[in-house]
Amino acid sequence: MAAFVLRRLLIALPTLFVIVTLAFFMMRIAPGGPFDGERALPPEIEANLKAAYNLDAPLPEQYLRYLGGLLRGDFGPSFKTKDFTVAELILTGLPVSMKVGAGALVLALFFGVLLGTIGALRQNSAIDHSVMSLAIIGITIPTFVTAPVLSLVFGVYLGWLPAGGWHEGSLGALILPWIVLSLPLIAIISRLTRTGMIEALRSNFVRTARAKGLPEPVVVIRHALPAAITPLVSYLGPAAAGLLTGSLIVEKIFALPGIGRYFVDGALARDYTLVLGVVVVFATAIVVLNLIADILYGLLDPRVRYS
Amino acid sequence: MTPSTPRPADPAPVLAIEDLRIRFVTRDGAVRAVNGLSLSVGRGETLGIVGESGSGKSQTFLAAMGLLARNARVEGSIRFEGREMIGAGPRALNAVRGKRMTMIFQDPMTSLTPHMRIGRQLTEVLEHHEGLSREAARARAVEMLELARIPDARARLASYPHEFSGGMRQRVMIALALLTNPALVIADEPTTALDVTVQAQILALLARMTASGETSVILISHDLGVIAGLCDRVVVMYAGEVMEEGPAEALFANPQHPYTRGLLRSVPRLDRAGGDLVPIAGQPPDLEALPPGCPFAPRCPHVFDRCHTEHPALRPAAAVPSWRKACHLDGFETPPQREGA
Numbered sequence: 001m002a003a004f005v006l007r008r009l010l011i012a013l014p015t016l017f018v019i020v021t022l023a024f025f026m027m028r029i030a031p032g033g034p035f036d037g038e039r040a041l042p043p044e045i046e047a048n049l050k051a052a053y054n055l056d057a058p059l060p061e062q063y064l065r066y067l068g069g070l071l072r073g074d075f076g077p078s079f080k081t082k083d084f085t086v087a088e089l090i091l092t093g094l095p096v097s098m099k100v101g102a103g104a105l106v107l108a109l110f111f112g113v114l115l116g117t118i119g120a121l122r123q124n125s126a127i128d129h130s131v132m133s134l135a136i137i138g139i140t141i142p143t144f145v146t147a148p149v150l151s152l153v154f155g156v157y158l159g160w161l162p163a164g165g166w167h168e169g170s171l172g173a174l175i176l177p178w179i180v181l182s183l184p185l186i187a188i189i190s191r192l193t194r195t196g197m198i199e200a201l202r203s204n205f206v207r208t209a210r211a212k213g214l215p216e217p218v219v220v221i222r223h224a225l226p227a228a229i230t231p232l233v234s235y236l237g238p239a240a241a242g243l244l245t246g247s248l249i250v251e252k253i254f255a256l257p258g259i260g261r262y263f264v265d266g267a268l269a270r271d272y273t274l275v276l277g278v279v280v281v282f283a284t285a286i287v288v289l290n291l292i293a294d295i296l297y298g299l300l301d302p303r304v305r306y307s
Numbered sequence: 308m309t310p311s312t313p314r315p316a317d318p319a320p321v322l323a324i325e326d327l328r329i330r331f332v333t334r335d336g337a338v339r340a341v342n343g344l345s346l347s348v349g350r351g352e353t354l355g356i357v358g359e360s361g362s363g364k365s366q367t368f369l370a371a372m373g374l375l376a377r378n379a380r381v382e383g384s385i386r387f388e389g390r391e392m393i394g395a396g397p398r399a400l401n402a403v404r405g406k407r408m409t410m411i412f413q414d415p416m417t418s419l420t421p422h423m424r425i426g427r428q429l430t431e432v433l434e435h436h437e438g439l440s441r442e443a444a445r446a447r448a449v450e451m452l453e454l455a456r457i458p459d460a461r462a463r464l465a466s467y468p469h470e471f472s473g474g475m476r477q478r479v480m481i482a483l484a485l486l487t488n489p490a491l492v493i494a495d496e497p498t499t500a501l502d503v504t505v506q507a508q509i510l511a512l513l514a515r516m517t518a519s520g521e522t523s524v525i526l527i528s529h530d531l532g533v534i535a536g537l538c539d540r541v542v543v544m545y546a547g548e549v550m551e552e553g554p555a556e557a558l559f560a561n562p563q564h565p566y567t568r569g570l571l572r573s574v575p576r577l578d579r580a581g582g583d584l585v586p587i588a589g590q591p592p593d594l595e596a597l598p599p600g601c602p603f604a605p606r607c608p609h610v611f612d613r614c615h616t617e618h619p620a621l622r623p624a625a626a627v628p629s630w631r632k633a634c635h636l637d638g639f640e641t642p643p644q645r646e647g648a
């Protein structure tokens with residue numbers, strides 16, 4: 001198991017390297033630079049700034065210096081948010097994004113699996129049809145519609161919850177972002193669960209479990225459910241990475257100080273180091289969560305365990 | 308399970324099926340899988356069920372276990388140890404199945420839960436039905452696996468199903484079915500999916516583990532050799548009906564129904580020398596449009612007018628009173644011959 005994890009992390013290193021390299025050069029190919037403002041800076045000042053941030057060195061040298069820094073855990077200074085290093089910015093933003101994302105993930109898993117299971121158990125009933133219709137709506141309505149609508153209704157008109165803002169991470173401020181982020185996931189998870197559960201309920205081993213005279217909840221939860229959600233796990237790895245590292249849209253609309261926002265702002269401002277830092281965090285999250293997903297997969301299906 | 312001593316019909320059968328009818332409602336109409344079937348199994352008896360594929364063997368006993376698909380519509384009566392199983396609620400069913408009545412399925416590769424250790428799959432039954440502690444249940448599970456000749460039983464509790472061969476898994480299924488010392492075990496083609504070399508071992512195991520006479524066995528099989536060797540009595544099914552039933556050995560020695568005779572000629576038997584196999588001519592019956600007369604009439608080599616119009620009832624087929632057949636013909640003096648035999 002430890003060897004398996006280690007091997008997987010080692011395999012991931014070249015992938016991370018390629019991603020960082022691509023991101024580094026793509027940023028530089030894009031026109032503009034961090035110090036292009038509305039008014040052009042006097043040439044001497046711009047030259048000084050570039051020298052200070054090492055931007056006047058040849059590109060390959062800058063690249064090597066950046067990589068060297070990364071290896072030491074140094075993400076470099078932010079060009080735009082003066083006096084802050086990228087690492088500091090990420091460390092303030094990431095917990096916010098993770099809190100928002102983790103809550104949404106838990107909500108989505110709970111309701112997705114619950115609704116999908118009910119749908120499968122009451123296949124083709126009124127409940128099943130309404131859940132699945134809602135799921136389709138959930139998948140098709142984009143977040144940039146649900147976020148402002150819910151914020152407007154519950155935040156502005158009804159005034160039950162804050163329309164936006166972080167409020168020191170209070171529960172009230174988290175509820176709407178959680179709901180908005182989890183809705184499309186609930187839709188997908190419930191559909192995947194329903195399909196998996198219908199298949200599991202038809203399987204021979206569930207027939208055996210019933211033949212044992214076990215009560216239906218035991219049959220469903222102990223025997224059918226793990227098999228039913230196995231296909232879900234491989235989907236959840238990347239989905240969780242996306243959630244935990246911050247949703248650009250939701251963080252923008254609800255004015256949350258997560259790292260998703262840094263990515264957009266950083267890209268627009270050509271804050272090279274900040275964007276690269278977020279990319280590294282995102283890529284690492286994907287690698288780690290896919291690894292967790294694979295381990296979970298092995299727990300749910302011993303046939304594929306750590307091979 | 309001794310082949311040579313057919314028991315007299317038990318006054319209080321373990322399982323009594325009466326006029327069972329099972330229809331499946333499908334988009335294209337009703338599939339009439341079982342059509343007025345009656346049979347019973349005595350205490351300690353081993354009853355063989357034979358019939359071509361689709362003759363309703365599995366569905367009949369799935370009905371007894373309350374395991375039919377949701378599109379099934381059932382009529383008639385299935386009494387197990389005096390209790391009616393048709394229409395019984397989940398509580399009543401769960402009090403019986405897995406405890407007093409158990410089932411071994413055809414496909415051991417898929418019939419165990421892949422994500423659960425074998426030990427848990429055995430102990431959950433004992434914990435649920437007998438209220439044993441986990442420790443006591445484990446001890447009993449090991450004992451049962453040892454009886455089923457699984458090497459290193461205690462260590463194998465921690466194994467997952469895929470870590471066993473097909474034959475070993477079927478041994479686990481047999482151990483599972485006999486854990487609670489049930490009154491009836493239904494074995495639905497327990498060896499069909501296994502290597503020929505393992506089949507005999509598995510059947511011998513089943514016979515040995517039920518030899519005490521407390522447990523009745525229903526053995527469903529395509530293999531007439533298996534049935535003849537292991538069963539006291541046999542029921543021959545076609546189109547969801549009993550065509551012929553009687554003492555196994557005598558019945559196979561000289562079957563009285565043309566369908567049984569056809570079956571006998573169509574399958575290889577080790578105990579009968581030479582001769583070519585002759586499949587029964589014609590198609591299996593269309594369960595959505597059964598004829599008004601005898602269901603076997605369209606394929607029967609001895610068919611006459613009456614067969615097409617009048618449905619034959621079960622009637623005595625020989626001097627032995629328990630030997631009956633559903634056929635308008637008088638009877639056959641000699642066993643069926645194979646071409647070239």
Ligand SMILES: Nc1ncnc2c1ncn2[C@@H]1O[C@H](COP(=O)(O)OP(=O)(O)OP(=O)(O)O)[C@@H](O)[C@H]1O
Binds near residue numbers: 340362363364378
């Ligand atoms: N859910 C269902 N819906 C429609 N038809 C069904 C359903 N289940 C079974 N049947 C039909 O019922 C008939 C009897 O099936 P059954 O499983 O009892 O056959 P069998 O005698 O056990 O055959 P085999 O030897 O192949 O196992 C078959 O024609 C089958 O197609």
Ligand SMILES: [Mg+2]
Binds near residue numbers: 364365366495
């Ligand atoms: Mg069958």
